[in-house]
Amino acid sequence: MTELHHLTITQAAELLRSRRLSSVEYVGALLARIEALDPQINAFITLTGELALEQARRADAEIAAARYRGPMHGIPIALKDIYHTAGIRTTGYSKVYANHVPAHNASTLERLYDAGAVLLGKVATAELAHGAASFEAPWPPARNPWNPAHATGVSSSGSGAAVAAGFAPMAMGSDTGGSVRIPAAMCGTVGLKPTTGLVGRSGVIPNSYSFDHCGPLTWTVEDNAIALAAIAGYDPHDAGSIRVEIPDYRSACGGDIRGMRVGVVRHFWEEDFKIDPELAQAMDAAIDVMRRLGARVEDVRMRPCQEYTDMKMVIAETEIFCVHHQELIERPRDFGRNFLVQTLAGCLFQSADYVEAQRSRRLVLREMEDIYRNHEVLVTASSSPAPSFEFFSTFNAWIKPNIQTVFSVTGGPALAVCSGFTRAGLPLSMQIAGRPFGELEVFRVAHAYEQATAWRQRRPDLIAGTPRVPVTPPPVLSGASVDPSVRERALSMARSAGLNLDDELAALLVAMAPYAFAMAARIRRDHRHADEPANVFAFPSA
Numbered sequence: 001m002t003e004l005h006h007l008t009i010t011q012a013a014e015l016l017r018s019r020r021l022s023s024v025e026y027v028g029a030l031l032a033r034i035e036a037l038d039p040q041i042n043a044f045i046t047l048t049g050e051l052a053l054e055q056a057r058r059a060d061a062e063i064a065a066a067r068y069r070g071p072m073h074g075i076p077i078a079l080k081d082i083y084h085t086a087g088i089r090t091t092g093y094s095k096v097y098a099n100h101v102p103a104h105n106a107s108t109l110e111r112l113y114d115a116g117a118v119l120l121g122k123v124a125t126a127e128l129a130h131g132a133a134s135f136e137a138p139w140p141p142a143r144n145p146w147n148p149a150h151a152t153g154v155s156s157s158g159s160g161a162a163v164a165a166g167f168a169p170m171a172m173g174s175d176t177g178g179s180v181r182i183p184a185a186m187c188g189t190v191g192l193k194p195t196t197g198l199v200g201r202s203g204v205i206p207n208s209y210s211f212d213h214c215g216p217l218t219w220t221v222e223d224n225a226i227a228l229a230a231i232a233g234y235d236p237h238d239a240g241s242i243r244v245e246i247p248d249y250r251s252a253c254g255g256d257i258r259g260m261r262v263g264v265v266r267h268f269w270e271e272d273f274k275i276d277p278e279l280a281q282a283m284d285a286a287i288d289v290m291r292r293l294g295a296r297v298e299d300v301r302m303r304p305c306q307e308y309t310d311m312k313m314v315i316a317e318t319e320i321f322c323v324h325h326q327e328l329i330e331r332p333r334d335f336g337r338n339f340l341v342q343t344l345a346g347c348l349f350q351s352a353d354y355v356e357a358q359r360s361r362r363l364v365l366r367e368m369e370d371i372y373r374n375h376e377v378l379v380t381a382s383s384s385p386a387p388s389f390e391f392f393s394t395f396n397a398w399i400k401p402n403i404q405t406v407f408s409v410t411g412g413p414a415l416a417v418c419s420g421f422t423r424a425g426l427p428l429s430m431q432i433a434g435r436p437f438g439e440l441e442v443f444r445v446a447h448a449y450e451q452a453t454a455w456r457q458r459r460p461d462l463i464a465g466t467p468r469v470p471v472t473p474p475p476v477l478s479g480a481s482v483d484p485s486v487r488e489r490a491l492s493m494a495r496s497a498g499l500n501l502d503d504e505l506a507a508l509l510v511a512m513a514p515y516a517f518a519m520a521a522r523i524r525r526d527h528r529h530a531d532e533p534a535n536v537f538a539f540p541s542a
Helices: 009-017 023-041 049-064 107-114 157-164 181-187 221-231 267-272 277-292 305-323 325-330 337-348 351-374 405-410 439-452 484-496 503-522
Strands: 044-047 076-080 118-123 170-175 190-193 213-218 261-264 296-299 377-381 414-421 427-434
Touching: 009 023, 009 049, 009 221, 023 044, 023 049, 023 076, 023 118, 044 157, 049 118, 076 157, 107 170, 107 221, 118 157, 157 170, 157 181, 157 213, 170 181, 170 190, 170 221, 181 190, 181 213, 181 414, 181 427, 190 221, 190 439, 213 221, 221 414, 221 439, 261 351, 267 277, 267 305, 267 377, 277 296, 277 377, 277 414, 277 427, 277 439, 305 325, 305 337, 305 351, 305 405, 305 503, 337 484, 337 503, 351 405, 377 439, 405 427, 414 439, 427 439, 484 503
Parallel strands: 076 118, 076 170, 261 296, 261 377
Antiparallel strands: 044 118, 170 213, 190 213, 190 414, 377 427, 414 427
16 A cells, blocks of 8 residues: 555545545544654644544544545645634734634635545645745745755645645645645646636635635645535635536546647747746647647647736735735734735725726636637646745746736636656646636546656655755845836825835835836726626625
8 A cells, every 4th residue: 555645535535435544544644744744844834633633533433334425535634824714723824813713614624524524734825825935924934845945836835835745635725826836836736726716715814806716736636626526616605606516527537638629828938938948848748748648739829928917916916905904004014025015016006907907807708718619728837846945036926927827817727737847856837727617628638648647656755854954035125226206106105095114115115116007007998888897796695
């Protein structure tokens, strides 16, 4: 039998169902591994060992009594620490919420509990799920199990690290502009941003109402399909939730992809910006694998990446600024600089910018219909290999377009799947995206690719007792000078928003201002009177 910490959900579920493995034994092995190795990785903020063992005993008793709930029954999981857990602190990795203990569970966790899952604990995130790792939070940032001197990606950092390190076979993350897919890519796991509205978000600390998604990170594609089946479904407490029939996602794993139409969005990585050469080579190799598996592969063009990034940033930064507006007025110094360097800039976008960006997004959704008619899935690169911490700055979000953000704007599912490794041993990854509610096609292509390659056989080599690697925090700002008129405009808008910024916080805002103003200026303004925004009114369900 595979070592317990390397069991996939698929493998563990069969062992648990047939009672060849107990959930108590499984949970105990993972808790011991976390205790021995997490001091190197910092994946967990809060361990819930006693609760996990209690839930595991209950799962074993139910399975023994022939009350088996399905493949998540008795499976240990981890939660990004923005998911509310009744009676267990939910910090958002922020001083602002350091003592926050919710009274109720997030709807996603309730669904996982209904499926029989066992909670190992809460894992690290960027502060309030926004930006890069914070070195000013009460807890150290999560490290990459493939090389602990390197970052794990953006906000679902602990989720990616926990799965890659063999601490949990599944961890819940959240994805606003790539925060499931980037950690999945950099940690060599599988990460899904589901279709907008498919998975409920109530009880999750919000980032962007327009773009937030709850999604699972797992080791394999089939495990991801199992996890999605457990969490998908209508959430009456989430205004963005959509009633749809939930298919058998796991059934997509195992079918061939002969004749499937795969659109390759090559210009994203060859023209819009240059990616790591080893990732580019891996993309060509992955596309060749799909051809050999019988897929009908052809290049397809979408808008330039920068346009999607502009829309997302104008909308999302406005929304998260509104979420935390009162605290930004009353206690801005309780937030870390990495959070502030993105969030403060939300005051630089005006109402017209926000509405025009939402109207542009609606046009993008309309444009995608022709692409979906001709292609069942779209394939493009994912993040470049994980950089060392000193080069992973939140500031880059303002400077560079984001290849993950494209599919946040288009709203359909997008899956990050490992596509190889660099010569230095860091994971490479690609994205497979689909039409809205096209998760079956995405899983089908991703699983076929995964089965045709050997990447899932490789795991990080972690040794107990290894000292934690010292790392250098990245600079928060570039140090570039800002035109005085831009500075005064930015500070005037901050004052209008009620912010009282000291010199350091003002410098953070001013550094972002040229990029924020440029993004707003690039948003299309020539819409017809009848062009509605993407967030049009809908009645909530009774």
